[in-house]
Amino acid sequence: MNLFDYIRPATLPEAIAAGARPGASYLAGGTALLDLMKIGVAHPGQVVDISRLPGLDRIERLDDGAIRIGALVRNADLARDPGFAAACPAVAEALLSGASAQVRNAATLAGNLMQHTRCAYFQDPHSACNRRNAGAGCDAIGGETRGHAVLGWSDACIATHPSDFAVPLVALDAVVEIAGPDGPRDMPLADFYALPDATTPGGVTLAPGELITALRLPPEAAGFAANARYVKLRERTSFAFALVSAAAMLRIEDDRIAAARVALGGVAARPWRSSAAEAALIGATPGTDIFETAADLMVKGAAASGDNGFKIALARRITTRALTLAAAGTPARMPALPASVFAPVTGTASHA
Amino acid sequence: MTLSITLVVNGDRHDVSLQDARPTLLDVLRDRIGLTGTKKGCDRGQCGACTVLVDGRRVNACLSLALTVDGADITTIEGLATGDDLHPVQSAFVACDGFQCGYCTPGQIMSAVGLIAEGDAGTDPERIREGMSGNICRCAAYPGITAAVLDAQARLADSERTNG
The missing domain is CATH 3.10.20.30 (Beta-grasp domain)
Known part of the structure; x- marks a missing residue:
């Protein structure tokens, strides 16, 4: 790890001023940044510890029914907050399927959203990586690509976004609140992660000094509470990143789907939504046929970026499974045990 | 500096x-x-x-x-221990054979103490395994570790009732 200066500003304006200096990095829970510093991928000259900034650790219900979550709310605290878990059960389920209990106790909302891809070539300073070093090329292409993208990738970057949390959040139209030297601004989480284009790798673009202060879920988000699930397939049952995951949320009225939200994780450089898939579900009676139609639409345009064509079929099946589980109803016990695809489609194990 | x-x-x-x-x-x-x-x-x-x-x-x-x-x-x-008296989670790891080489054991025990305090797992072994997944045991003493967490939880609940 390189030598660095450490400062702990007392106020948000002081933090922004410090964070705007060249070579500065914000540190909150530390579970992502410290790891990248240890492996030589991140080498900030100055670490700005924002973990004790006041007022950023609250979960609030706004007057219009929106939910506002402070940037420094720890992942475990959000998942366990009874009001939040009841309103947004698929988000709680996604949070609990990520990382380990120790990491979730430390990691913050903003840190989760700001985490970098876990592409092994990004994490290896000796590999060429356009994300780490613009114009260097991409050693992932033609390499070990089992976990890489099948949607929205380019020859500049085939990495996937690793967050489980962000998947249902994008489906629920979450908005990121950002503060910076030029004042506050909002950005839809769906636009927060730029996809790669022909020459650039995409990713998060914040101006120097900008940081996330909160995340807002619109009032409609809580309308999906009765039929919401997050299903994650990974190489082992726990403490692994998703090969493919899906958030599925339905509002069912008179046995028909009145509103639908679906997003895939592990398949692209951001959580993947399809307006066509969601539109296809509206008005339909919940059932396997319509879920499979929606699943086909979710992966429309998908293409292998290497030895990962299996993820396209997998994404279709995980979408169908998540929709089937959502239609069966949110489990009575929340937070749920994160749903495993190895559990039966319905029944006690996946609803424990 | x-x-x-x-x-x-x-x-x-x-x-x-x-x-x-x-x-x-x-x-x-x-x-x-x-x-x-x-x-x-x-x-x-x-x-x-x-x-x-x-x-x-x-x-x-x-x-x-x-x-x-x-x-x-x-x-x-x-x-954790009070003098020579082991903490209930430590006693449970001994009683249930929750280790072999012992290198991961301090972390396993501290994680188990945290898990029990969080109170999410109850007596469901599947939830305990999920809650302990941040602790790797290369000797694979997992069955003993899960049994130890269940045993410790019961011991702690008993002592709360006795002292309660």
Whole structure:
């Protein structure tokens, strides 16, 4: 790890001023940044510890029914907050399927959203990586690509976004609140992660000094509470990143789907939504046929970026499974045990 | 420049001065305070051998800069027993054969203490396995570890009833 200066500003304006200096990095829970510093991928000259900034650790219900979550709310605290878990059960389920209990106790909302891809070539300073070093090329292409993208990738970057949390959040139209030297601004989480284009790798673009202060879920988000699930397939049952995951949320009225939200994780450089898939579900009676139609639409345009064509079929099946589980109803016990695809489609194990 | 922090570790106050900002909580516990029960395994938050309680919550000491936990209340494996009387979670690991080589054990036990305090798992072995997944045991003593957590939880509930 390189030598660095450490400062702990007392106020948000002081933090922004410090964070705007060249070579500065914000540190909150530390579970992502410290790891990248240890492996030589991140080498900030100055670490700005924002973990004790006041007022950023609250979960609030706004007057219009929106939910506002402070940037420094720890992942475990959000998942366990009874009001939040009841309103947004698929988000709680996604949070609990990520990382380990120790990491979730430390990691913050903003840190989760700001985490970098876990592409092994990004994490290896000796590999060429356009994300780490613009114009260097991409050693992932033609390499070990089992976990890489099948949607929205380019020859500049085939990495996937690793967050489980962000998947249902994008489906629920979450908005990121950002503060910076030029004042506050909002950005839809769906636009927060730029996809790669022909020459650039995409990713998060914040101006120097900008940081996330909160995340807002619109009032409609809580309308999906009765039929919401997050299903994650990974190489082992726990403490692994998703090969493919899906958030599925339905509002069912008179046995028909009145509103639908679906997003895939592990398949692209951001959580993947399809307006066509969601539109296809509206008005339909919940059932396997319509879920499979929606699943086909979710992966429309998908293409292998290497030895990962299996993820396209997998994404279709995980979408169908998540929709089937959502239609069966949110489990009575929340937070749920994160749903495993190895559990039966319905029944006690996946609803424990 | 010298940086100073204060930690309360297992009830004892320690003032530590650091040469630079890099040491983690794990480094300070082991190399500066001399409490080597907390183990360094992967040093990247993946194995759980360094699990300690910070203000009552289980975290990976290897992923916490010491400076960020300045002023915190830390509990390590050395702080669990009362004299020669083992903590109920320690007794349960002995009774249930929850280890083989022992290297991961301090982290497993601290993680189990945290898990039981969180109160989410109940008596469902599947939830306990999920809740303990941040602690790797390369000897694969997992059946004993799960049994130990269940046993410890029952012992703690019993002692609460007795003392209650």
